[in-house]
Amino acid sequence: MYSEKVMDHFQNPRNVGEIEDASGVGTVGNAKCGDIMRIYLDIDGDGIIRDCKFKTFGCGAAVATSSMATELVKGKSIEEAMKVTNKAVMEALDGLPPVKVHCSLLAEEAIHAALWDYAEKHGIKIEGLKEPKADIHEGEGQEEY
Amino acid sequence: MKGNPIYLDNAATTKTAPEVVEAMLPYFTEQYGNPSSIYALGSAAKEAVNRARKIIASTLGAQANEIYFTAGGSEADNWALVAAAEAYAPKGRHIITSKIEHHAVLHTCEYLEKRGYEVTYVDVDEHGIVKLEDLKHAIRPDTILISVMFANNEIGTIQPIKEIGALAKEHGILFHTDAVQAYAHLPIHVDEMNIDMLSASGHKFHGPKGIGFLYIRTGLKIRSFLHGGQQERGRRAGTENVPGIAGLGRAAELAFEKLGENAEKERALRDYLIEKIEKEIPHCRLNGDREQRLSNNVNYSFRFVEGESLLIMLDMKGICASSGSACTSGSLDPSHVLLAIGLPHETAHGSLRMTVSAENTMEEMDRTAEAIKETVGRLREMSPLYEDFIKKEKL
Numbered sequence: 001m002y003s004e005k006v007m008d009h010f011q012n013p014r015n016v017g018e019i020e021d022a023s024g025v026g027t028v029g030n031a032k033c034g035d036i037m038r039i040y041l042d043i044d045g046d047g048i049i050r051d052c053k054f055k056t057f058g059c060g061a062a063v064a065t066s067s068m069a070t071e072l073v074k075g076k077s078i079e080e081a082m083k084v085t086n087k088a089v090m091e092a093l094d095g096l097p098p099v100k101v102h103c104s105l106l107a108e109e110a111i112h113a114a115l116w117d118y119a120e121k122h123g124i125k126i127e128g129l130k131e132p133k134a135d136i137h138e139g140e141g142q143e144e145y
Numbered sequence: 146m147k148g149n150p151i152y153l154d155n156a157a158t159t160k161t162a163p164e165v166v167e168a169m170l171p172y173f174t175e176q177y178g179n180p181s182s183i184y185a186l187g188s189a190a191k192e193a194v195n196r197a198r199k200i201i202a203s204t205l206g207a208q209a210n211e212i213y214f215t216a217g218g219s220e221a222d223n224w225a226l227v228a229a230a231e232a233y234a235p236k237g238r239h240i241i242t243s244k245i246e247h248h249a250v251l252h253t254c255e256y257l258e259k260r261g262y263e264v265t266y267v268d269v270d271e272h273g274i275v276k277l278e279d280l281k282h283a284i285r286p287d288t289i290l291i292s293v294m295f296a297n298n299e300i301g302t303i304q305p306i307k308e309i310g311a312l313a314k315e316h317g318i319l320f321h322t323d324a325v326q327a328y329a330h331l332p333i334h335v336d337e338m339n340i341d342m343l344s345a346s347g348h349k350f351h352g353p354k355g356i357g358f359l360y361i362r363t364g365l366k367i368r369s370f371l372h373g374g375q376q377e378r379g380r381r382a383g384t385e386n387v388p389g390i391a392g393l394g395r396a397a398e399l400a401f402e403k404l405g406e407n408a409e410k411e412r413a414l415r416d417y418l419i420e421k422i423e424k425e426i427p428h429c430r431l432n433g434d435r436e437q438r439l440s441n442n443v444n445y446s447f448r449f450v451e452g453e454s455l456l457i458m459l460d461m462k463g464i465c466a467s468s469g470s471a472c473t474s475g476s477l478d479p480s481h482v483l484l485a486i487g488l489p490h491e492t493a494h495g496s497l498r499m500t501v502s503a504e505n506t507m508e509e510m511d512r513t514a515e516a517i518k519e520t521v522g523r524l525r526e527m528s529p530l531y532e533d534f535i536k537k538e539k540l
Contacts, residue, residue, distance in 0.1 A: 010457065016527050027529060031491030034451055034479065038529040055529040057491075059453035063527065 003094040009064035014071050017053040026113025029106050035062045037110040047078045061100035068092050069107035150463045151509045156298050156500035162351040168395035172388040180385050190387045197394025204401050206334040213359045213377045218325035221344030221359035222249040224370040225321045229290050230257050232366040237287025238262045243275045244485040272434035273302035273486045290319045295327035299482040300433030301442025310339030329400035352396030356389035410503040411440040418443050421514035443499045446492045449531035450524040458520040466499045
């Protein structure tokens with residue numbers, strides 16, 4: 001069902017984790033649909049993404065696209081990171097099954113959300129960046145056990 | 146992956162027993178005649194079909210002429226519902242079923258709804274047991290059929306079939322039960338339980354795939370489902386799947402010889418695995434009822450992790466399990482059964498079903514629990530939901 005690259009990124013995900021005092025953090029997705037992605041960016045004074053980490057709750061494709069997206073933006077300028085589209089992520093993974101294409105969209109959205117957070121914090125505007133959709137994963141019907 | 150896989154998906158399908166394969170082989174190679182032919186080769190095939198029919202009837206307390214062979218459980222469910230709905234339409238067009246039926250029943254009900262029938266989907270409680278009071282209240286003068294599964298395929302809950310049968314009889318309503326997960330696993334008596342129709346499938350009890358049956362009580366006005374020849378007393382046309390039927394009969398024979406013994410073995414494996422998981426892994430819950438439960442079923446939700454990731458990682462460790470129903474895996478929605486017992490979506494996404502057989506070992510249960518612990522731990526480290534949870538805990 002998954003390409004070798006997807007399986008590789010699922011089994012050995014790159015850049016899993018958190019960045020303390022990150023320049024920007026973006027969380028997208030919805031637990032109802034079974035996917036939540038969070039991306040942390042460390043951006044230096046020259047606007048270069050020095051580090052990028054992720055945490056994901058989701059299927060194999062969700063983990064793999066997060067992993068690939070972090071690889072694609074690491075070391076890039078903000079402008080270059082804006083060009084990492086869902087299509088680019090999918091191509092880098094040698095494709096995804098049709099029902100999993102939304103995972104790659106989520107990865108693109110997660111990067112954009114983290115960049116938006118960065119831009120807000122620094123009072124700057126990033127060309128072509130739109131405000132991310134409201135994050136709706138918090139505590140809907142959570143139960144404790 | 147090293148060695149043989151640990152197979153924990155017996156509710157999806159089972160390994161065909163070697164005795165079953167042996168019972169089938171002659172009907173491919175030597176006794177290949179058509180049961181409808183009059184020469185000896187045909188009669189030998191016919192005899193095999195009749196023998197299997199008698200075996201199956203005897204396991205249910207039924208008559209041989211009340212057993213109709215089908216291509217499996219889904220066909221039996223489709224037939225029972227559609228044909229009963231058509232035959233009893235003059236009396237009414239209302240059907241009662243439950244929210245946790247297999248899709249073979251639920252989607253057939255939707256089909257009937259589009260054709261002018263009304264269907265009430267009765268709720269289940271948090272353990273997945275049909276609410277009898279709700280079922281009682283759903284009965285109307287125009288109710289013609291109640292269809293409730295004997296035991297659920299995902300969470301293993303055994304339904305109060307005898308009580309439902311009594312209720313149906315009291316109100317003069319037909320009662321169908323999808324017994325695909327229960328037949329040859331639990332004792333069933335169609336008269337004592339007032340069952341009018343019952344569906345079963347061979348490959349769920351070490352029989353072959355592609356063969357099952359529908360029990361139809363004598364006297365029911367059920368029309369033919371497949372039109373054509375006079376096979377199955379004119380109710381189900383098509384040359385009989387003789388090897389399949391022979392295998393089905395043999396599988397039933399084997400299962401009923403060891404019904405209690407196998408259930409006992411499975412129960413020990415099941416309870417051991419449940420105990421291990423409960424002890425080793427925090428933030429999880431057992432789905433389904435602890436007592437009214439199939440002897441082979443373990444179903445857990447692990448908070449903060451997603452089921453498909455869990456399945457792939459377990460597969461890499463050589464463990465075959467499922468998340469929700471195998472039929473659900475093509476869709477992105479979490480299982481309707483887990484939602485019906487009240488699980489929040491994210492918890493339903495993190496469910497894992499393991500269904501044992503008497504062939505599994507305690508050592509396999511140890512390895513499985515260890516693998517789940519490792520995998521769930523790894524996925525939680527990756528999960529933003531877990532991160533949020535831990536941060537909240539620290540506050």
